[in-house]
Amino acid sequence: MVELRFDGQVAVITGAGGGLGKEYALLFASRGAAVVVNDLGGSFKGEGSDKRAADLVVDEIIKAGGKAVANYDSVEDGEKIIKTAIDHFGRVDILVNNAGILRDRSFLKTEELDWDLVQKVHVKGAYKTTRAAWEYMRKQNYGRIIMTSSGSGIYGNFGQANYSAAKLALVGLSNTLAQEGKSKNIHCNTIVPIAGSRMTQGILPPDLMDNARPDLVAPVVAWLCHESCPENGAIIEAAAGWVGRYRWERTRGVTLRKRTDEGLSPEKVRDSWDEISDFRGSLHPESNQEAAGLIGEIVQNLIENTTPATPKSINPDDP
Numbered sequence: 001m002v003e004l005r006f007d008g009q010v011a012v013i014t015g016a017g018g019g020l021g022k023e024y025a026l027l028f029a030s031r032g033a034a035v036v037v038n039d040l041g042g043s044f045k046g047e048g049s050d051k052r053a054a055d056l057v058v059d060e061i062i063k064a065g066g067k068a069v070a071n072y073d074s075v076e077d078g079e080k081i082i083k084t085a086i087d088h089f090g091r092v093d094i095l096v097n098n099a100g101i102l103r104d105r106s107f108l109k110t111e112e113l114d115w116d117l118v119q120k121v122h123v124k125g126a127y128k129t130t131r132a133a134w135e136y137m138r139k140q141n142y143g144r145i146i147m148t149s150s151g152s153g154i155y156g157n158f159g160q161a162n163y164s165a166a167k168l169a170l171v172g173l174s175n176t177l178a179q180e181g182k183s184k185n186i187h188c189n190t191i192v193p194i195a196g197s198r199m200t201q202g203i204l205p206p207d208l209m210d211n212a213r214p215d216l217v218a219p220v221v222a223w224l225c226h227e228s229c230p231e232n233g234a235i236i237e238a239a240a241g242w243v244g245r246y247r248w249e250r251t252r253g254v255t256l257r258k259r260t261d262e263g264l265s266p267e268k269v270r271d272s273w274d275e276i277s278d279f280r281g282s283l284h285p286e287s288n289q290e291a292a293g294l295i296g297e298i299v300q301n302l303i304e305n306t307t308p309a310t311p312k313s314i315n316p317d318d319p
């Protein structure tokens with residue numbers, strides 16, 4: 001079996017002083033990458049700072065014969081983190097946006113500071129770091145970027161309105177960067193992990209805490225960041241050695257008008273609600289163009305007064 005290697009490449013991992021980020025840093029370094037170990041070293045709520053978090057991981061990598069340098073900036077100053085990569089190693093090939101904090105409170109009790117800090121670290125931080133790396137990746141015609149989302153973003157979670165909003169924002173960012181980066185061989189994928197870490201201490205049940213180890217997510221991130229991985233724009237869930245994938249799903253829907261001069265009433269919507277919500281034979285649009293294409297076809301059919309029961313773009317043979 002040919003080992004997946006990252007020799008000659010430079011990986012920047014944010015929030016790599018512990019938890020998942022530390023395992024990413026150790027794995028990339030053990031596979032030949034020079035690693036920028038970024039960590040502000042504050043509390044899981046985003047308070048304080050401590051250089052030791054990043055330093056300890058760098059020491060571990062160097063003792064094992066790898067190459068690494070620490071960076072202690074907040075991801076809110078992402079350009080400084082990328083500068084560390086350029087100053088020390090001359091390039092940046094891989095960026096794993098992993099740094100994160102929690103400020104959990106029910107929505108009623110969430111204060112503006114809880115909202116702002118979570119958005120700043122997760123969304124602004126990923127934006128700043130990625131924006132700085134983007135220039136270099138475009139010039140070298142190569143890049144692999146990871147955004148870190150969460151089940152809380154995808155499904156919602158009581159007490160995490162701020163975090164859910166931030167985590168799903170990263171999926172949107174990844175979806176667009178995957179398209180904008182494609183022609184320059186820059187891939188952007190999203191990881192949705194579950195792992196026992198200080199962030200999930202007291203939240204995950206003990207069995208999950210012990211078995212969903214962060215080192216079981218790292219190989220998935222490593223594969224997504226390898227030059228031989230064709231994946232771009234994927235949302236991948238990984239936990240405890242299980243790996244799966246998300247995609248969008250929509251119902252076939254119903255056209256509630258037969259003519260362009262016909263209006264729509266709330267009652268008409270209500271009366272078709274079961275059919276509107278029927279996921280049998282559902283569709284999985286893979287792009288905005290594909291999703292909007294159906295609407296374009298429906299409008300054309302209305303104009304031509306030829307509304308077929310099933311628009312052409314919905315393949316009647318679909319299960």
Ligand code: NAI
Nearest residue numbers: 015019020040041042074075098099100150194195197199
């Ligand atoms: P963790 O708390 O162990 O690691 C996060 C690291 O980010 C910490 O070392 C922290 O010092 C660093 N950090 C925080 N703010 C920073 C900033 N402004 N600049 C630079 N570094 C900063 O947590 P864990 O579990 O390893 O989480 C990693 C990522 O995975 C986070 O984005 C988290 O939201 C996400 N995640 C984790 C899940 C889990 O089950 N552990 C579930 C879903 C998502």
